Amino acid sequence: GDSVTQMEGPVTLSEEAFLTINCTYTATGYPSLFWYVQYPGEGLQLLLKATKADDKGSNKGFEATYRKETTSFHLEKGSVQVSDSAVYFCALSDIQGAQKLVFGQGTRLTINP
Amino acid sequence: DADVTQTPRNRITKTGKRIMLECSQTKGHDRMYWYRQDPGLGLRLIYYSFDVKDINKGEISDGYSVSRQAQAKFSLSLESAIPNQTALYFCATSEPGQGARNEQFFGPGTRLTVL
Numbered sequence: 001g002d003s004v005t006q007m008e009g010p011v012t013l014s015e016e017a018f019l020t021i022n023c024t025y026t027a028t029g030y031p032s033l034f035w036y037v038q039y040p041g042e043g044l045q046l047l048l049k050a051t052k053a054d055d056k057g058s059n060k061g062f063e064a065t066y067r068k069e070t071t072s073f074h075l076e077k078g079s080v081q082v083s084d085s086a087v088y089f090c091a092l093s094d095i096q097g098a099q100k101l102v103f104g105q106g107t108r109l110t111i112n113p
Numbered sequence: 114d115a116d117v118t119q120t121p122r123n124r125i126t127k128t129g130k131r132i133m134l135e136c137s138q139t140k141g142h143d144r145m146y147w148y149r150q151d152p153g154l155g156l157r158l159i160y161y162s163f164d165v166k167d168i169n170k171g172e173i174s175d176g177y178s179v180s181r182q183a184q185a186k187f188s189l190s191l192e193s194a195i196p197n198q199t200a201l202y203f204c205a206t207s208e209p210g211q212g213a214r215n216e217q218f219f220g221p222g223t224r225l226t227v228l
Contacts, residue, residue: 004155034216036219042221042222043117043203043219043220043221043222044156044203044205044219045219046216046217046218049216089155089156099207099209100146100158100161100171101146101156101158101205101217103155103156103157104155105153105154105155106153106155
């Protein structure tokens, strides 16, 4: 079945550092890809999304590009802030049928001032 | 007001007890989902419903049941709670549609502890 693998956490960076969180997927079709963020004590919020190969999703300074050839959707940000501390989830959804979300295990990010 | 609400937000119960978690939404979406979150495992789908008359099992439905009382309400029940059902539970909603339209909107979660 479909699956998502994220880089192991936790990740700890200093403010203004460059961030990459790796995400790769396995899917039989052509899924839509998502990054969700979970701030402490809250539910998940959609951070960005991409629906086809070579699409770039972006929001709040974060970017991710749908790479079909490497089945990847890595999350990047050029300069992180303390307020970016959260858990980040990569997810896919098939475009046919039930359109269920399949999540990676999550990566906890902590940004130190 | 929040679009997707869950009650209770926290619950401690004992092994063998029946417990119900409730989810309500004001987004007008037809599709609703229940997930559980465990450390290091991400979110896993328990049940989902595409309308009031449609209920489907997800990846980990054993030990759970659901009820879709109305378009806006989707309840999750644990008939006889056990300690390994201790987790954070999330409800989500979405519209039908392809690609980015199947974005899901999440409630704030219910933290359940089974002693």
